[in-house]
Amino acid sequence: MATIEHAAVTEHPTSTGLPNTKLAMWLFLASDCLLFGALISSYVLYRGASLVGPYPNDVFDIPYTSVSSFVLLASSLTMVLALSAIQRGDHGRLRIWLLATAMLGLTFVGGQVYEFTVFAHEGLHLTANLFSTTFYVLTGFHGTHVAVGILMLLTLLSFSFAGRLPQERAETVELVGLYWHFVDIVWIVIFTVVYLIPTGSGPT
Amino acid sequence: MASVSVPAERPRGLLRRPTATTGFWSWVATVDHKKIGILYGVTAFAFFIVGGTEALLIRLQLAQPDQNLLSPSAYNELFTMHGITMVFLVVMPLSAAFFNYLIPLMIGARDVAFPRLNAFSYWAFLFAGLFIYSSWFLGGAPNGGWFGYAPNAVVDPTRGMTFYAIGLLIAGIASTVSAVNLAVTVINMRAPGMTLFRMPVFVWMGLVVQLLLAFSLPIITIGLVELLFDRRFGTHFFNPAAGGDPVLWQHLFWLFGHPEVYILVLPAMGIVSEILPVFSRKPLFGYQFVVFSGIAIGFIGFGVWAHHMFAVGLGPVANTAFGISTMIIAVPTGVKIFNWLGTLWKGDIRFTTAMLFAIGFIAMFVIGGLSGVTHAVVPSDYQQTDTYYIVAHFHYVLFGGAIFGLFGGMYYWWPKVFGRMLDERWGKVQFWTMLVGFNLAFGPMHVLGLQGMPRRIQSYPESLGLTFWNLVSTIGAFTIALAVLLFLVSAVRSFRQPKEMAADPWDARTLEWATSSPPPVHNFDEIPVVHALDEVWHRKYAETEGGRVVPVPAGGSGEPGHGEGHAIHLPGPSYYPFVASLGLPILGYGLIFDWWLAGVGAMVTLAGLYGWILEPSAE
Numbered sequence: 163m164a165t166i167e168h169a170a171v172t173e174h175p176t177s178t179g180l181p182n183t184k185l186a187m188w189l190f191l192a193s194d195c196l197l198f199g200a201l202i203s204s205y206v207l208y209r210g211a212s213l214v215g216p217y218p219n220d221v222f223d224i225p226y227t228s229v230s231s232f233v234l235l236a237s238s239l240t241m242v243l244a245l246s247a248i249q250r251g252d253h254g255r256l257r258i259w260l261l262a263t264a265m266l267g268l269t270f271v272g273g274q275v276y277e278f279t280v281f282a283h284e285g286l287h288l289t290a291n292l293f294s295t296t297f298y299v300l301t302g303f304h305g306t307h308v309a310v311g312i313l314m315l316l317t318l319l320s321f322s323f324a325g326r327l328p329q330e331r332a333e334t335v336e337l338v339g340l341y342w343h344f345v346d347i348v349w350i351v352i353f354t355v356v357y358l359i360p361t362g363s364g365p366t
Numbered sequence: 367m368a369s370v371s372v373p374a375e376r377p378r379g380l381l382r383r384p385t386a387t388t389g390f391w392s393w394v395a396t397v398d399h400k401k402i403g404i405l406y407g408v409t410a411f412a413f414f415i416v417g418g419t420e421a422l423l424i425r426l427q428l429a430q431p432d433q434n435l436l437s438p439s440a441y442n443e444l445f446t447m448h449g450i451t452m453v454f455l456v457v458m459p460l461s462a463a464f465f466n467y468l469i470p471l472m473i474g475a476r477d478v479a480f481p482r483l484n485a486f487s488y489w490a491f492l493f494a495g496l497f498i499y500s501s502w503f504l505g506g507a508p509n510g511g512w513f514g515y516a517p518n519a520v521v522d523p524t525r526g527m528t529f530y531a532i533g534l535l536i537a538g539i540a541s542t543v544s545a546v547n548l549a550v551t552v553i554n555m556r557a558p559g560m561t562l563f564r565m566p567v568f569v570w571m572g573l574v575v576q577l578l579l580a581f582s583l584p585i586i587t588i589g590l591v592e593l594l595f596d597r598r599f600g601t602h603f604f605n606p607a608a609g610g611d612p613v614l615w616q617h618l619f620w621l622f623g624h625p626e627v628y629i630l631v632l633p634a635m636g637i638v639s640e641i642l643p644v645f646s647r648k649p650l651f652g653y654q655f656v657v658f659s660g661i662a663i664g665f666i667g668f669g670v671w672a673h674h675m676f677a678v679g680l681g682p683v684a685n686t687a688f689g690i691s692t693m694i695i696a697v698p699t700g701v702k703i704f705n706w707l708g709t710l711w712k713g714d715i716r717f718t719t720a721m722l723f724a725i726g727f728i729a730m731f732v733i734g735g736l737s738g739v740t741h742a743v744v745p746s747d748y749q750q751t752d753t754y755y756i757v758a759h760f761h762y763v764l765f766g767g768a769i770f771g772l773f774g775g776m777y778y779w780w781p782k783v784f785g786r787m788l789d790e791r792w793g794k795v796q797f798w799t800m801l802v803g804f805n806l807a808f809g810p811m812h813v814l815g816l817q818g819m820p821r822r823i824q825s826y827p828e829s830l831g832l833t834f835w836n837l838v839s840t841i842g843a844f845t846i847a848l849a850v851l852l853f854l855v856s857a858v859r860s861f862r863q864p865k866e867m868a869a870d871p872w873d874a875r876t877l878e879w880a881t882s883s884p885p886p887v888h889n890f891d892e893i894p895v896v897h898a899l900d901e902v903w904h905r906k907y908a909e910t911e912g913g914r915v916v917p918v919p920a921g922g923s924g925e926p927g928h929g930e931g932h933a934i935h936l937p938g939p940s941y942y943p944f945v946a947s948l949g950l951p952i953l954g955y956g957l958i959f960d961w962w963l964a965g966v967g968a969m970v971t972l973a974g975l976y977g978w979i980l981e982p983s984a985e
Binding site for chain 2: 176177178180182185186189190192193194195196197199200201204207208211212213214288289291292294295296299303317
């Protein structure tokens with residue numbers, strides 16, 4: 163454990179003053195933007211292009227997805243609280259908020275799995291039509307991102323319990339936080355484009 | 367040695383942190399950017415020989431009309447694998463070899479920003495290459511062209527295009543990780559005084575290429591994921607019967623594919639921009655113009671993709687717009703050409719092999735660039751598209767351009783990397799053999815294309831009158847092979863010399879020549895402080911009031927002292943990057959053959975990553 167604190171303290175100054183890890187995370191997120199950009203473009207391109215049903219209006223339950231969206235957005239708040247806790251050196255609060263963030267994320271992913279199950283039950287299998295194809299791959303990709311985030315949060319939590327996450331490593335929490343907020347923001351775009359903008363119930 | 371100066375730590379996790387600095391395992395576990403650079407170079411060159419052999423088989427098949435040396439399906443596999451190999455497994459990693467080795471040295475850093483991630487990138491690239499090649503034995507190689515057009519790529523009954531999609535996804539992970547790593551290195555790890563506009567042009571081109579990779583690879587990633595889903599799970603992204611549009615694939619592919627062209631050629635442009643000033647004994651003419659035109663090429667490179675799709679039927683407005691943007695991108699490229707010529711102008715020129723390759727690059731690239739401008743004219747492109755004229759064009763850009771530049775770089779930096787010189791006489795013979803062979807092989811394809819010979823067709827009837835130029839082209843291809851053979855022999859011979867190279871054998875200008883050849887593990891005994899563009903030159907020479915260049919008297923020669931570098935804290939080697947990347951191809955096989963295997967692959971990667979985070983940190 164001593165070695166980790168040592169490494170954090172003796173970090174070399176960088177040319178820009180930004181830590182390498184943070185710069186790398188920003189670059190990765192910028193790159194990830196184009197990943198979602200390409201997926202959302204595919205979805206938008208095929209809006210209303212399905213030849214057979216079920217169509218979006220046949221399956222969407224907007225109030226249900228709104229609630230799970232709210233849960234995900236709330237997790238951004240708990241993420242901020244977790245970061246603020248470790249910056250103050252309050253490890254107890256850090257663990258609480260990390261766990262809360264992970265649980266909210268898990269609730270969202272669970273909600274997504276349930277939603278997929280219901281949709282599949284109503285005939286919207288992955289291969290049903292163009293809508294199902296683009297919908298499942300886009301939201302599934304996002305769900306995978308959330309799942310990876312949860313894995314990182316739980317890893318941080320176990321590190322904290324093992325005493326491997328001292329106050330000097332607050333930046334690690336900040337990095338995971340950057341990723342987590344990014345995934346939340348992407349969901350705002352996806353939710354708006356996929357669920358809220360109406361397409362009608364048949365092919366246009 | 368510096369690398370063992372890391373204080374002894376309590377081992378944690380499954381594997382002990384490796385300590386060997388020589389031998390096989392030191393290469394597997396290395397995180398030294400110089401060793402990783404050499405690994406990239408050797409691997410890429412091995413793939414170069416494989417891809418070249420595929421090209422020779424293709425040329426043998428086409429040497430005479432109505433031949434049946436290769437079946438049509440074998441021919442499809444060969445030209446597809448040739449393209450994939452040369453683009454993803456040769457030119458990209460060979461450029462990565464130069465970036466890895468040189469960027470930290472040129473900016474005065476001890477290593478890249480994330481040494482273990484760097485190792486991960488290399489292994490993931492290697493496994494991607496082996497994964498794609500394993501398809502020959504596991505149900506057929508990719509056969510739908512390196513561009514993998516839908517719906518052909520979706521409906522093909524062999525496993526080839528599934529291997530293509532997954533293999534390129536793994537290679538994409540490797541390149542994205544490496545792009546982020548190297549970009550952070552350039553932005554954040556510069557020595558004191560190394561401002562952005564004191565960086566060598568090669569480093570600038572490195573930065574532009576990494577950003578191009580970071581922003582274009584995600585697009586092809588999604589294309590490949592959609593292709594994979596269509597093939598493996600029956601989705602409808604590119605299925606016209608369900609309302610899908612195969613042209614979507616073309617957009618996704620070329621939105622990546624055109625920046626990719628600049629990803630392939632900008633490194634060579636950077637290399638040439640280093641070689642020309644050294645052997646002209648003049649600073650690069652218009653340094654800032656060269657840098658900014660490189661940046662401009664990077665930006666505009668994202669706005670020209672549909673010129674690959676003029677014949678698809680996007681309509682006159684789109685075709686005109688993309689035709690114009692394509693002509694515009696020729697402008698910054700032309701700016702660079704004139705800057706290089708300006709560098710040569712009134713220079714004190716030494717015709718070393720590196721210099722010959724650099725000049726060869728300019729000449730061949732101009733030919734390729736001009737034939738490229740003829741494609742920008744839409745009606746003209748209608749005639750040329752899918753003919754050998756296109757094949758001629760992009761080989762002039764990617765072989766006459768990229769490969770010539772990379773060979774120049776090998777001759778130029780060989781003494782720095784290996785502490786030995788490549789024989790200049792052999793080198794010049796190689797250069798002229800290659801130049802003649804190259805023009806014999808690809809020059810006639812302009813004629814063949816304009817006569818209407820289509821690409822990707824396994825044979826042609828004698829009555830078309832294409833026989834003569836095809837035979838010439840085949841002879842040219844084998845002449846190139848001879849030149850490559852000469853290089854290999856010369857490379858082996860260079861290792862018979864004693865390893866005693868001066869730090870700065872070329873009287874060069876940039877920081878990598880301020881340290882010994884080869885550089886010590888820690889690169890610089892003392893991190894250099896930079897005062898000017900062409901720092902090393904200014905340490906050696908000053909200008910009199912009359913504008914004459916005179917050597918700086920003793921003490922300023924830039925010759926390195928040989929300290930031991932005892933107190934320098936370097937990252938320790940690690941097995942985990944290897945383990946984490948090993949999981950990726952296993953996961954890939956799982957997606958093709960059986961789900962449990964995918965699970966195993968994911969577990970191996972996860973285990974590698976957790977071992978990685980838990981490893982006692984020395985970074």
